[in-house]
Amino acid sequence: MIATVMVAAALTCPQESKLQAMLPDVFAKSAAHYRAIDAAATPLMNARTPKKRNRPFDERQVPHGWMAKEGKLDMRSIYWWTSGHFPGSLWYLYEATGDGFFKDRATVWTEFVAPNSKVSDNHDVGFIMYCSFGNARRLLKTDRYDALLLETADSLSKRFNPDLGVIRSWGAISDNKNFLVIPDNMMNLEILEWAAKNGERGTGNGERGNAKRFDDIARSHSTKTMAHHFRADGGTYHVLNYDQRPGFLGAVQEIRRGQGLSCETAWSRGQSWAIYGYTMMYRETRDPAYLAFAQKVADFAINHPNMPADGVPYWDYGAPGEERDSSAASIMASGLLELSTFVKGDKGAKYRAFAVKQLLSLCSDEYFAKPGENGDWLLKHGVGHKPVGSEVDTPLDYGDYYFLEALLRVR
Ligand code: GLY
Numbered sequence: 099m100i101a102t103v104m105v106a107a108a109l110t111c112p113q114e115s116k117l118q119a120m121l122p123d124v125f126a127k128s129a130a131h132y133r134a135i136d137a138a139a140t141p142l143m144n145a146r147t148p149k150k151r152n153r154p155f156d157e158r159q160v161p162h163g164w165m166a167k168e169g170k171l172d173m174r175s176i177y178w179w180t181s182g183h184f185p186g187s188l189w190y191l192y193e194a195t196g197d198g199f200f201k202d203r204a205t206v207w208t209e210f211v212a213p214n215s216k217v218s219d220n221h222d223v224g225f226i227m228y229c230s231f232g233n234a235r236r237l238l239k240t241d242r243y244d245a246l247l248l249e250t251a252d253s254l255s256k257r258f259n260p261d262l263g264v265i266r267s268w269g270a271i272s273d274n275k276n277f278l279v280i281p282d283n284m285m286n287l288e289i290l291e292w293a294a295k296n297g298e299r300g301t302g303n304g305e306r307g308n309a310k311r312f313d314d315i316a317r318s319h320s321t322k323t324m325a326h327h328f329r330a331d332g333g334t335y336h337v338l339n340y341d342q343r344p345g346f347l348g349a350v351q352e353i354r355r356g357q358g359l360s361c362e363t364a365w366s367r368g369q370s371w372a373i374y375g376y377t378m379m380y381r382e383t384r385d386p387a388y389l390a391f392a393q394k395v396a397d398f399a400i401n402h403p404n405m406p407a408d409g410v411p412y413w414d415y416g417a418p419g420e421e422r423d424s425s426a427a428s429i430m431a432s433g434l435l436e437l438s439t440f441v442k443g444d445k446g447a448k449y450r451a452f453a454v455k456q457l458l459s460l461c462s463d464e465y466f467a468k469p470g471e472n473g474d475w476l477l478k479h480g481v482g483h484k485p486v487g488s489e490v491d492t493p494l495d496y497g498d499y500y501f502l503e504a505l506l507r508v509r
Contacts, residue, residue: 099186099232099288099503111447114454114508117461121509124461125194128502131467132191134474135161135171135184136203142173143210158210160184163482164473164493171473176211179222183499185211186229189237190502194509201237208234215249218256221267224286229499232292244296251293251312254286258315262340262348263322265315277340280356281327281368284375287316291382313383320379324391326350327372332398333364333415334372357483363416366426367481369399370411374433374500380440392437393445399430400452409456410465413481413490421490423481424465425497431456432504457504467493477501 110118139161160181163172174181188204191197208230214223227250231243257266259277265286268278290312297309328334336356341349358365376392379385404418405411410427412420431453438450459465465477472478475493482489 099228099236111451111454113451113458117454117458117508120461121505124466124505125191127466127469128476128498129191129195129197129200130469131474131476132188133199134469136188138171138474139173139184142171143207145173160207160210162495163489164475166473166492177214177217179220179225180495181211181214182226182229182231183495186233187495187499187502189230189233190499190506193237193506194502205234212246215246216253218253219270221254221257221265221283221286223250223254224289225496228289228292232289247289248293248297251290251297254290255312255315258319259342262342263318264340265319268337274342277342278354279323279327279338279340280336281323281334281375282371284320284323284379285371287319287375288378288382290316291379316379317383317385320376320388322348324376324387328395329364332394334368334395335361336365336368355485357485359414359416359485363414364398365414366399366411366423367413367429369395369415370426370429370433373399373437374429377433377437377440381436389440392433393441396430396434396437396449400448408459408464409452410459410479413484421481421484422479424460424477425480425494425500427456427460428477428497428499428501428504431460432500432507435504435507453504454508457501457508460501 142159144158157175157177159173160176161171161184162174162178162180165172185204185207188200188207192200192204211226211230214226217223227247231247235243235247257271259266262277264279265283266277267280267283269276294309294313297312327338335353336358337354338350339352339354341347341351353361355361356365358368372395373392376388376395380388380392399405399411402415404415410422410424412418413423434449434453438446438453441449460477465479467476467478472493476498477493480492480494480497482492482494484490
């Protein structure tokens with residue numbers, strides 16, 4: 099989520115001036131797109147999807163994407179991992195335009211996903227609840243959602259295994275054969291850091307208070323992930339399977355390609371989650387190890403020989419010439435903008451300039467959709483899960499969310 103980012107003194111380069119000048123128009127067009135999605139989605143929001151999982155709640159639906167062949171909005175259950183991104187984008191549009199319409203609609207869609215606060219069977223509740231309720235709290239300057247956010251942090255923390263030192267991303271808590279962790283999990287730590295600072299505190303007399311444990315978990319997960327989840331060059335694996343057997347506890351028993359091309363290449367969105375996630379962890383903890391690591395994973399991406407000239411990565415760094423993933427670019431741009439505020443001198447300026455280049459590309463006709471196309475989502479050319487042929491070259495709600503966030507960070 100957007101944080102109060104200190105903007106480097108106005109060392110604005112010509113490309114950034116160009117982007118700044120485009121912002122009012124891009125925000126106005128984005129607002130029109132999202133009004134159209136909201137209008138199409140509202141009559142569908144209470145339609146129930148068939149229950150796939152044993153949930154204690156009704157399965158209501160939130161807009162997620164676009165089914166081009168059917169010409170239909172892709173509505174997903176409120177328990178789908180991206181259900182917080184549409185409400186979150188509405189909050190960013192409220193922030194960008196000041197238009198009360200977006201505040202009202204963001205509030206409705208945000209409150210719709212509230213049942214996720216009780217969910218412990220996946221790590222995505224951090225994304226879901228912090229992109230929606232976290233932004234609501236920040237922009238409405240209210241504490242009325244705090245209990246819900248703290249409950250979410252508690253639900254997420256149940257997936258932490260203290261013996262391994264990491265949160266289980268996928269799979270049942272009771273599975274003692276597989277313990278799967280993905281770099282995307284770094285994004286779900288932000289709500290834990292928020293909870294650590296806003297939950298029950300200690301007395302100041304040495305008693306730590308219940309909330310401190312959330313920070314302990316987030317740091318443990320980040321540090322362990324840093325040690326295991328990346329190759330020496332800073333490129334990420336997608337799925338690690340940690341061993342839970344006594345004697346092997348915490349060892350990596352298996353590497354899976356997951357959403358990437360192979361175990362030897364780096365899946366682009368995973369790399370972007372890492373850039374954003376370690377920058378966020380530095381913001382929250384000021385641990386210099388996280389700042390150094392954020393730069394390492396960022397440098398891997400920026401300097402990769404397969405990074406296209408426009409800064410929008412192929413869906414995997416090992417798949418040059420195949421589809422681009424606009425979501426990998428928008429997440430990376432938002433992360434780099436924040437990273438540039440922590441890194442001094444030429445290196446910080448280089449991160450900012452790269453993010454500006456990415457955003458200029460995403461604002462161009464090649465990526466930014468015209469009204470009425472792309473299901474009215476903002477960015478074309480996202481890739482969800484290429485190895486299984488799911489959501490290839492399509493809009494993605496989270497691509498839009500981090501695009502709007504990045505533009506707000508520029509502004
Ligand atoms: N967190 C799942 C994805 O990035 O596709």
